[in-house]
Amino acid sequence: MEFRKASFRGVEFEVTGRSWSSGRRNQLHEYPDKDTPYAEDLGKKAENYPVTAFVIGDDYAAKRDALRKACLQKGPGTLVHPDYGSVSVLCDAISVREEVDKQGMAVFELTFVEAGAQAIPETSIDMSDSVLSSASALTDAARNGFVSGFSLSQGVAGLTSLVGTIADVCTSSLNAIGSGLEYAEGLRSDLTGAMNQVVDAVAMANDLKSSAESLLNTPDALAAQLDTVFSVVASMAGTSPDSFNTVRNLTSQSNASATASVSNDDAKAEKLCMQKIEQLTKQVVVAKEAEIITQIEFDNADDASSVLENFVADTEEVELFEDIEPSDEIMQALRTTRENVVEYVREIILELPRMRTIRVPEHMPSRVLAYDLYEDLDRADEIVKKNKIPYPAFVPAGKDLKVLSE
Secondary structure, X not given: OOOEEEEEOOEEEEEOOOOOEOOEEEEEEOOOOOOOOEEEEEEEOOOEEEEEEEEEOOOHHHHHHHHHHHHHOOOOEEEEEOOOEEEEEEEEEEEEEOOOOOOOEEEEEEEEEEOOOOOOOOOOOOHHHHHHHHHHHHHHHHHHHHHHHOOOOOOOHHHHHHHHHHHHHHHHHHHHHHHHHHHOHHHOOOHHHHXXXXXXXXXXXXXXXXXXXXXXXXXXXXXXXXXXXXXXXXXXXXXXXXXXXXXXXXXXXXXXXXXXXXXXXXXXXXXXXXXXXXXXXXXHHHHHHHHHHOOOOOOOHHHHHHHHHHHHHHHHHHHOOOOOOOOHHHHHHHHHHHHHHHHHHHXXXXXXXXXXXXXXXXXXXXXXXXXXXXXOHHHHHHHHHHHOOOOOOOEOOOOOEEEEOO
């Protein structure tokens, strides 16, 4: 028996012969009361390549397992055969035979079918829609849980102060956004309109603060107002990775209950109400974090990984909120949102370059550095922005600079 070399997906085996089958796909139409049929030619059949493959030798077991793994792998692969040449095929069937009296050899009966060309483009789920849908469900669950569980205590001073502090954080974020708009005046065609939006949003946050005491009597209205103000901040935060931190920082002052008094029953009841407002804030802000992640224009995998890591940490904090266990509805919505965001960002990370750190030996213009790194002068702005270089004509020497790996 003469063995000849062959391989599939780079895994080698031996063959002794060849056979293949093909033909035409004919659909025969036979009609009542007619003697003449009509054969409709639907095109050529896919070619089939039956292969008897032998793996032989002292290491045959490793070769056997490698060939089996290659045959079970999804999608087309390259079959290299001494008679067929190199063809793109799918492994349609596989069986393996090993005999006790033939140690050191396994025999595969394989059927390969011609892979051809894909006629219908692959479709993929738009994960951004899934993220937005689950984030909306999380917001609804958070508001419903707050409204059903919030009961106003006798004292409201601490609660009013808490809502006012949350409103102040929103105002500070909006003012920072407005300052950024002014800085980018030369880059925006409608600066006046954008600034007017900031002014209107600040007025909305101020209204939340001034109405805090009355809103405490209507939990549904309070939850709706908080959601609206957070949504406005998120919608104006921008599309850079920093916009995630703008939204994330909305909870930076939502821990007033940690130092609240529990000297009597009224104080304990007020503290519980504070915790429920803080819990609502954290839950809704996490939903806004998920939403803004779909708007961020990531240009490197490091930024995307950092945002994802912080988002996951925030969801875990919501799960472990002190003294108040989230409802099953909130927990399910939270976990679904986290799963969707993780999948969405991981898909993005796979397509992005990494950052690397460099130092230039002497001062040089950013355009020169861009050409040295990428042979592309237009990428100078990218280097300046990423490293916040104040004078593009003088990239600092001896200082760590972050640049894209490609």
